[in-house]
């Protein structure tokens with residue numbers, strides 16, 4: 001899955017040591033396969049807990065879209081790169097570039 005290739009490369013994530021869990025949402029028009037099943041076929045992803053849910057349908061919202069929410073261990077100062085591909089880049093133009101998450105104590 002291109003989305004996860006970009007995620008791993010741009011954030012230098014190692015699946016077995018860094019990733020805690022992943023939730024995928026898919027818009028209602030996507031019904032051919034579970035995104036988690038595709039993700040599980042990636043090298044080293046077999047034991048990551050995952051969940052697929054259907055995205056809430058809002059009239060006029062982006063179609064054919066898979067989103068994910070991933071929890072991972074990262075160095076406290078790591079820059080996080082949020083991945084938006086193709087039409088999804090318009091969802092969060094403010095997150096199209098790497099940025100630092102605020103550090104909270």
Ligand SMILES: C=C(O[C@@H]1C=C(C(=O)O)C=C[C@H]1O)C(=O)O
Pocket residue numbers: 055056067091092
């Ligand atoms: C509009 C979006 O989709 C929905 C809205 C979100 C939001 O407002 O943060 C996040 C995920 C989606 O449930 C989006 O991904 O930006």
